[in-house]
Amino acid sequence: MADGHSHPAHLAHHFDSVEQQRESSSLGMWLFLAQEVMFFGGLFVAYAVYRFKYHEAFAVASSHLSIAWGALNTVVLIFSSLTMALAVRAAQLGDKKKIIHYLLATIFLACVFLGVKGIEYTGKYHDQLVPGPTFHYEPDFDKYTVPVTAETAHPNFTGHVHLFYSFYFVMTGMHALHMVIGIGIMIWLIVKAQRGRFSREYYAPVEMTGLYWHFVDIVWIFLFPLLYLVWRH
Amino acid sequence: MSENGQPHIAPLKTYINVFVALMVLTVLTVWVAFYDLGAFNIVVAVTIASIKAYVVVLYFMHVRYSAQIIWLTAAAGFIWFVMMLALTLADYATRGWLPFPEPW
Numbered sequence: 001m002a003d004g005h006s007h008p009a010h011l012a013h014h015f016d017s018v019e020q021q022r023e024s025s026s027l028g029m030w031l032f033l034a035q036e037v038m039f040f041g042g043l044f045v046a047y048a049v050y051r052f053k054y055h056e057a058f059a060v061a062s063s064h065l066s067i068a069w070g071a072l073n074t075v076v077l078i079f080s081s082l083t084m085a086l087a088v089r090a091a092q093l094g095d096k097k098k099i100i101h102y103l104l105a106t107i108f109l110a111c112v113f114l115g116v117k118g119i120e121y122t123g124k125y126h127d128q129l130v131p132g133p134t135f136h137y138e139p140d141f142d143k144y145t146v147p148v149t150a151e152t153a154h155p156n157f158t159g160h161v162h163l164f165y166s167f168y169f170v171m172t173g174m175h176a177l178h179m180v181i182g183i184g185i186m187i188w189l190i191v192k193a194q195r196g197r198f199s200r201e202y203y204a205p206v207e208m209t210g211l212y213w214h215f216v217d218i219v220w221i222f223l224f225p226l227l228y229l230v231w232r233h
Numbered sequence: 234m235s236e237n238g239q240p241h242i243a244p245l246k247t248y249i250n251v252f253v254a255l256m257v258l259t260v261l262t263v264w265v266a267f268y269d270l271g272a273f274n275i276v277v278a279v280t281i282a283s284i285k286a287y288v289v290v291l292y293f294m295h296v297r298y299s300a301q302i303i304w305l306t307a308a309a310g311f312i313w314f315v316m317m318l319a320l321t322l323a324d325y326a327t328r329g330w331l332p333f334p335e336p337w
Contacts, residue, residue: 023303026300034306034310034313048322092242093242211294214293218285218286218289222279224262229266
Protein backbone atom coordinates (compact mmCIF):
# COMPACT_ATOMS: atom_id res chain seq x y z
CA MET A 1 0.00 0.00 0.00
CA ALA A 2 3.05 2.28 -0.37
CA ASP A 3 1.52 4.36 -3.16
CA GLY A 4 -1.97 3.92 -1.77
CA HIS A 5 -3.18 2.41 -5.04
CA SER A 6 -2.20 -1.17 -4.70
CA HIS A 7 -5.76 -2.25 -4.15
CA PRO A 8 -8.16 -3.84 -6.65
CA ALA A 9 -10.28 -1.46 -8.71
CA HIS A 10 -13.52 -2.48 -7.05
CA LEU A 11 -12.17 -1.73 -3.56
CA ALA A 12 -12.70 1.91 -2.72
CA HIS A 13 -9.71 3.79 -1.33
CA HIS A 14 -11.09 4.34 2.16
CA PHE A 15 -11.81 0.69 2.98
CA ASP A 16 -9.31 -1.77 4.42
CA SER A 17 -10.76 -4.82 2.78
CA VAL A 18 -13.44 -6.00 0.37
CA GLU A 19 -15.46 -7.48 3.20
CA GLN A 20 -15.35 -4.26 5.19
CA GLN A 21 -16.58 -2.44 2.10
CA ARG A 22 -19.33 -5.00 1.60
CA GLU A 23 -20.51 -4.76 5.20
CA SER A 24 -20.50 -0.98 5.07
CA SER A 25 -22.74 -0.86 2.03
CA SER A 26 -25.11 -3.40 3.62
CA LEU A 27 -25.27 -1.37 6.82
CA GLY A 28 -25.92 1.84 4.89
CA MET A 29 -28.70 0.20 2.91
CA TRP A 30 -30.30 -1.24 6.04
CA LEU A 31 -30.23 2.19 7.69
CA PHE A 32 -31.97 3.58 4.63
CA LEU A 33 -34.55 0.79 4.87
CA ALA A 34 -35.10 1.52 8.58
CA GLN A 35 -35.90 5.07 7.51
CA GLU A 36 -38.28 3.67 4.89
CA VAL A 37 -39.98 1.65 7.64
CA MET A 38 -40.63 4.94 9.43
CA PHE A 39 -41.94 6.55 6.23
CA PHE A 40 -44.44 3.79 5.44
CA GLY A 41 -44.92 3.24 9.19
CA GLY A 42 -46.48 6.69 9.56
CA LEU A 43 -49.04 5.78 6.90
CA PHE A 44 -49.74 2.40 8.50
CA VAL A 45 -50.24 3.97 11.95
CA ALA A 46 -52.59 6.62 10.55
CA TYR A 47 -54.49 3.87 8.76
CA ALA A 48 -54.72 1.82 11.98
CA VAL A 49 -56.13 4.77 13.94
CA TYR A 50 -58.87 5.51 11.41
CA ARG A 51 -59.68 1.87 10.82
CA PHE A 52 -60.14 1.54 14.57
CA LYS A 53 -62.35 4.64 14.64
CA TYR A 54 -64.47 4.01 11.51
CA HIS A 55 -64.24 0.23 11.16
CA GLU A 56 -67.72 -0.13 9.59
CA ALA A 57 -67.07 2.38 6.82
CA PHE A 58 -63.62 0.88 6.22
CA ALA A 59 -65.11 -2.63 5.98
CA VAL A 60 -67.71 -1.45 3.46
CA ALA A 61 -65.16 0.56 1.44
CA SER A 62 -62.71 -2.36 1.36
CA SER A 63 -65.37 -4.72 -0.01
CA HIS A 64 -65.35 -2.67 -3.24
CA LEU A 65 -61.74 -3.72 -3.92
CA SER A 66 -61.16 -6.87 -5.96
CA ILE A 67 -59.55 -9.72 -4.00
CA ALA A 68 -58.69 -11.44 -7.28
CA TRP A 69 -56.58 -8.53 -8.56
CA GLY A 70 -55.03 -7.98 -5.14
CA ALA A 71 -54.13 -11.65 -4.67
CA LEU A 72 -52.79 -11.90 -8.24
CA ASN A 73 -50.55 -8.91 -7.59
CA THR A 74 -49.35 -10.44 -4.33
CA VAL A 75 -48.31 -13.59 -6.21
CA VAL A 76 -46.68 -11.54 -9.00
CA LEU A 77 -44.71 -9.39 -6.55
CA ILE A 78 -43.50 -12.32 -4.44
CA PHE A 79 -42.46 -14.04 -7.66
CA SER A 80 -40.51 -10.91 -8.63
CA SER A 81 -38.80 -11.08 -5.23
CA LEU A 82 -37.74 -14.62 -6.08
CA THR A 83 -36.29 -13.58 -9.46
CA MET A 84 -34.53 -10.67 -7.75
CA ALA A 85 -33.05 -12.99 -5.12
CA LEU A 86 -31.85 -15.23 -7.95
CA ALA A 87 -30.31 -12.22 -9.74
CA VAL A 88 -28.31 -11.48 -6.57
CA ARG A 89 -27.32 -15.15 -6.36
CA ALA A 90 -26.19 -15.06 -10.01
CA ALA A 91 -24.10 -11.98 -9.12
CA GLN A 92 -22.53 -13.85 -6.19
CA LEU A 93 -21.58 -16.62 -8.62
CA GLY A 94 -20.27 -14.09 -11.14
CA ASP A 95 -22.72 -15.16 -13.84
CA LYS A 96 -23.25 -11.97 -15.87
CA LYS A 97 -25.74 -13.50 -18.28
CA LYS A 98 -27.99 -14.82 -15.54
CA ILE A 99 -27.91 -11.48 -13.67
CA ILE A 100 -29.34 -9.81 -16.76
CA HIS A 101 -31.93 -12.52 -17.37
CA TYR A 102 -33.22 -12.48 -13.81
CA LEU A 103 -33.28 -8.69 -13.71
CA LEU A 104 -35.30 -8.64 -16.95
CA ALA A 105 -37.71 -11.18 -15.41
CA THR A 106 -38.04 -8.96 -12.33
CA ILE A 107 -38.73 -5.88 -14.46
CA PHE A 108 -41.32 -7.81 -16.46
CA LEU A 109 -43.13 -8.94 -13.28
CA ALA A 110 -42.96 -5.41 -11.88
CA CYS A 111 -44.63 -4.14 -15.07
CA VAL A 112 -47.36 -6.79 -14.74
CA PHE A 113 -47.95 -5.59 -11.17
CA LEU A 114 -48.18 -1.95 -12.25
CA GLY A 115 -50.45 -2.92 -15.16
CA VAL A 116 -52.87 -4.65 -12.78
CA LYS A 117 -52.69 -1.63 -10.48
CA GLY A 118 -53.53 0.54 -13.50
CA ILE A 119 -56.59 -1.61 -14.26
CA GLU A 120 -57.71 -1.31 -10.63
CA TYR A 121 -57.17 2.46 -10.53
CA THR A 122 -59.12 2.87 -13.78
CA GLY A 123 -62.03 0.88 -12.32
CA LYS A 124 -62.04 3.06 -9.21
CA TYR A 125 -61.95 6.17 -11.40
CA HIS A 126 -65.03 4.99 -13.31
CA ASP A 127 -66.79 4.15 -10.02
CA GLN A 128 -65.98 7.70 -8.82
CA LEU A 129 -64.06 6.34 -5.84
CA VAL A 130 -60.94 8.42 -6.47
CA PRO A 131 -60.62 10.90 -3.56
CA GLY A 132 -61.19 14.54 -4.36
CA PRO A 133 -64.04 16.72 -5.65
CA THR A 134 -65.22 13.99 -8.07
CA PHE A 135 -65.59 11.40 -5.30
CA HIS A 136 -69.14 10.12 -5.19
CA TYR A 137 -70.48 7.30 -3.06
CA GLU A 138 -74.09 6.40 -2.29
CA PRO A 139 -74.32 4.07 0.73
CA ASP A 140 -76.62 1.13 0.06
CA PHE A 141 -77.34 -0.21 3.53
CA ASP A 142 -79.63 -3.00 2.28
CA LYS A 143 -76.87 -4.62 0.25
CA TYR A 144 -74.04 -4.65 2.75
CA THR A 145 -72.83 -7.95 4.12
CA VAL A 146 -71.15 -5.90 6.82
CA PRO A 147 -73.41 -5.34 9.86
CA VAL A 148 -74.11 -1.68 9.22
CA THR A 149 -77.52 -0.12 8.69
CA ALA A 150 -78.74 3.41 8.11
CA GLU A 151 -79.44 3.55 11.88
CA THR A 152 -76.05 2.34 13.07
CA ALA A 153 -73.99 4.20 10.50
CA HIS A 154 -72.07 7.32 11.44
CA PRO A 155 -73.71 10.48 9.98
CA ASN A 156 -70.58 11.06 7.91
CA PHE A 157 -70.42 7.48 6.65
CA THR A 158 -69.67 8.52 3.05
CA GLY A 159 -66.88 10.78 4.28
CA HIS A 160 -65.26 7.83 6.04
CA VAL A 161 -65.49 5.69 2.88
CA HIS A 162 -63.80 8.63 1.15
CA LEU A 163 -61.09 8.52 3.85
CA PHE A 164 -60.47 4.80 3.25
CA TYR A 165 -59.92 5.50 -0.43
CA SER A 166 -57.54 8.34 0.42
CA PHE A 167 -55.47 5.81 2.37
CA TYR A 168 -55.81 3.27 -0.42
CA PHE A 169 -54.53 5.62 -3.11
CA VAL A 170 -51.77 7.23 -1.04
CA MET A 171 -50.42 3.90 0.28
CA THR A 172 -50.64 1.90 -2.95
CA GLY A 173 -49.51 5.00 -4.89
CA MET A 174 -46.37 5.45 -2.74
CA HIS A 175 -45.75 1.73 -3.06
CA ALA A 176 -46.12 1.89 -6.86
CA LEU A 177 -43.76 4.89 -6.96
CA HIS A 178 -41.16 2.81 -5.12
CA MET A 179 -41.60 0.11 -7.74
CA VAL A 180 -41.15 2.55 -10.63
CA ILE A 181 -37.92 3.78 -9.00
CA GLY A 182 -36.85 0.13 -8.56
CA ILE A 183 -37.45 -0.56 -12.26
CA GLY A 184 -35.27 2.44 -13.13
CA ILE A 185 -32.47 1.17 -10.89
CA MET A 186 -32.71 -2.32 -12.42
CA ILE A 187 -32.36 -0.90 -15.95
CA TRP A 188 -29.21 0.89 -14.77
CA LEU A 189 -27.96 -2.41 -13.29
CA ILE A 190 -28.55 -4.23 -16.58
CA VAL A 191 -26.49 -1.60 -18.43
CA LYS A 192 -23.69 -1.95 -15.85
CA ALA A 193 -23.82 -5.74 -16.01
CA GLN A 194 -23.74 -5.59 -19.82
CA ARG A 195 -20.55 -3.54 -19.58
CA GLY A 196 -19.04 -6.19 -17.32
CA ARG A 197 -18.81 -3.97 -14.22
CA PHE A 198 -19.77 -6.77 -11.82
CA SER A 199 -17.68 -9.68 -10.70
CA ARG A 200 -17.69 -12.33 -8.01
CA GLU A 201 -15.84 -9.83 -5.79
CA TYR A 202 -17.89 -6.74 -6.61
CA TYR A 203 -21.65 -6.79 -7.04
CA ALA A 204 -22.81 -4.47 -4.24
CA PRO A 205 -25.25 -2.48 -6.44
CA VAL A 206 -27.09 -5.68 -7.39
CA GLU A 207 -27.26 -6.79 -3.76
CA MET A 208 -28.43 -3.38 -2.49
CA THR A 209 -31.12 -3.16 -5.17
CA GLY A 210 -32.22 -6.62 -4.06
CA LEU A 211 -32.63 -5.40 -0.47
CA TYR A 212 -34.66 -2.43 -1.71
CA TRP A 213 -36.84 -4.64 -3.87
CA HIS A 214 -37.57 -7.12 -1.08
CA PHE A 215 -38.49 -4.21 1.19
CA VAL A 216 -41.03 -3.02 -1.38
CA ASP A 217 -42.34 -6.58 -1.48
CA ILE A 218 -42.76 -6.59 2.31
CA VAL A 219 -44.74 -3.34 2.21
CA TRP A 220 -47.18 -4.99 -0.20
CA ILE A 221 -47.34 -8.14 1.95
CA PHE A 222 -48.88 -5.90 4.64
CA LEU A 223 -50.92 -3.67 2.32
CA PHE A 224 -52.76 -6.58 0.71
CA PRO A 225 -54.51 -7.99 3.83
CA LEU A 226 -54.97 -4.55 5.41
CA LEU A 227 -56.65 -2.96 2.39
CA TYR A 228 -58.30 -5.87 0.58
CA LEU A 229 -59.25 -8.32 3.33
CA VAL A 230 -60.88 -6.05 5.93
CA TRP A 231 -64.26 -7.77 5.94
CA ARG A 232 -64.82 -10.72 3.64
CA HIS A 233 -66.84 -13.26 5.60
CA MET B 234 -20.80 -13.17 6.12
CA SER B 235 -18.74 -16.29 6.64
CA GLU B 236 -15.36 -16.51 8.33
CA ASN B 237 -13.23 -16.28 5.20
CA GLY B 238 -14.84 -13.00 4.14
CA GLN B 239 -16.75 -14.53 1.28
CA PRO B 240 -20.53 -14.08 1.44
CA HIS B 241 -22.69 -17.08 2.07
CA ILE B 242 -24.30 -18.25 -1.17
CA ALA B 243 -27.60 -19.95 -0.38
CA PRO B 244 -28.49 -22.95 -2.55
CA LEU B 245 -31.16 -22.54 -5.20
CA LYS B 246 -33.41 -24.89 -3.26
CA THR B 247 -33.58 -22.48 -0.32
CA TYR B 248 -35.01 -19.74 -2.51
CA ILE B 249 -37.55 -22.07 -4.12
CA ASN B 250 -38.66 -23.33 -0.69
CA VAL B 251 -39.04 -19.77 0.60
CA PHE B 252 -41.10 -18.86 -2.46
CA VAL B 253 -43.39 -21.88 -1.97
CA ALA B 254 -43.81 -21.03 1.72
CA LEU B 255 -44.77 -17.45 0.82
CA MET B 256 -47.32 -18.73 -1.72
CA VAL B 257 -48.87 -21.09 0.83
CA LEU B 258 -49.15 -18.26 3.36
CA THR B 259 -50.73 -16.00 0.72
CA VAL B 260 -53.41 -18.61 -0.01
CA LEU B 261 -53.89 -19.10 3.73
CA THR B 262 -54.41 -15.40 4.43
CA VAL B 263 -57.08 -15.12 1.68
CA TRP B 264 -58.80 -18.35 2.77
CA VAL B 265 -58.94 -17.44 6.46
CA ALA B 266 -60.35 -13.98 5.65
CA PHE B 267 -63.61 -15.63 4.59
CA TYR B 268 -64.17 -17.03 8.09
CA ASP B 269 -65.74 -14.93 10.81
CA LEU B 270 -63.21 -14.83 13.63
CA GLY B 271 -64.57 -11.62 15.08
CA ALA B 272 -61.81 -9.32 16.26
CA PHE B 273 -59.24 -12.01 15.48
CA ASN B 274 -59.50 -11.67 11.69
CA ILE B 275 -57.16 -8.69 11.79
CA VAL B 276 -54.86 -10.43 14.29
CA VAL B 277 -54.55 -13.51 12.06
CA ALA B 278 -54.05 -11.37 8.92
CA VAL B 279 -51.27 -9.31 10.50
CA THR B 280 -49.65 -12.40 12.05
CA ILE B 281 -49.48 -14.17 8.68
CA ALA B 282 -48.14 -11.02 7.00
CA SER B 283 -45.50 -10.72 9.74
CA ILE B 284 -44.38 -14.32 9.25
CA LYS B 285 -44.11 -13.68 5.50
CA ALA B 286 -42.10 -10.51 6.10
CA TYR B 287 -39.83 -12.34 8.54
CA VAL B 288 -39.12 -15.09 6.02
CA VAL B 289 -38.35 -12.51 3.31
CA VAL B 290 -36.00 -10.65 5.66
CA LEU B 291 -34.21 -13.82 6.78
CA TYR B 292 -33.70 -15.52 3.41
CA PHE B 293 -34.28 -13.14 0.49
CA MET B 294 -32.58 -10.28 2.33
CA HIS B 295 -29.84 -12.57 3.69
CA VAL B 296 -30.16 -11.34 7.28
CA ARG B 297 -29.77 -14.92 8.43
CA TYR B 298 -26.24 -14.96 7.03
CA SER B 299 -25.39 -11.33 7.84
CA ALA B 300 -23.29 -9.66 10.50
CA GLN B 301 -24.90 -8.88 13.84
CA ILE B 302 -24.99 -5.16 13.15
CA ILE B 303 -27.35 -5.87 10.25
CA TRP B 304 -29.60 -7.86 12.59
CA LEU B 305 -29.55 -4.94 14.98
CA THR B 306 -30.43 -2.38 12.31
CA ALA B 307 -33.28 -4.49 10.92
CA ALA B 308 -34.62 -5.11 14.43
CA ALA B 309 -34.34 -1.40 15.30
CA GLY B 310 -36.53 -0.44 12.34
CA PHE B 311 -39.13 -2.99 13.39
CA ILE B 312 -39.07 -2.14 17.10
CA TRP B 313 -39.39 1.59 16.52
CA PHE B 314 -42.34 0.99 14.24
CA VAL B 315 -44.04 -1.22 16.83
CA MET B 316 -43.45 1.48 19.47
CA MET B 317 -45.00 4.14 17.25
CA LEU B 318 -48.00 1.91 16.54
CA ALA B 319 -48.50 0.68 20.10
CA LEU B 320 -48.22 4.07 21.79
CA THR B 321 -50.46 5.79 19.24
CA LEU B 322 -53.14 3.11 19.48
CA ALA B 323 -52.87 3.08 23.27
CA ASP B 324 -53.93 6.72 23.10
CA TYR B 325 -56.73 6.45 20.55
CA ALA B 326 -58.10 3.12 21.80
CA THR B 327 -58.52 4.36 25.35
CA ARG B 328 -60.07 7.77 24.62
CA GLY B 329 -63.52 7.97 26.14
CA TRP B 330 -62.83 5.36 28.79
CA LEU B 331 -62.97 8.05 31.43
CA PRO B 332 -65.63 10.75 31.48
CA PHE B 333 -64.29 14.01 30.14
CA PRO B 334 -64.32 16.66 32.91
CA GLU B 335 -66.79 19.50 32.56
CA PRO B 336 -65.19 22.58 31.08
CA TRP B 337 -64.85 25.38 33.56
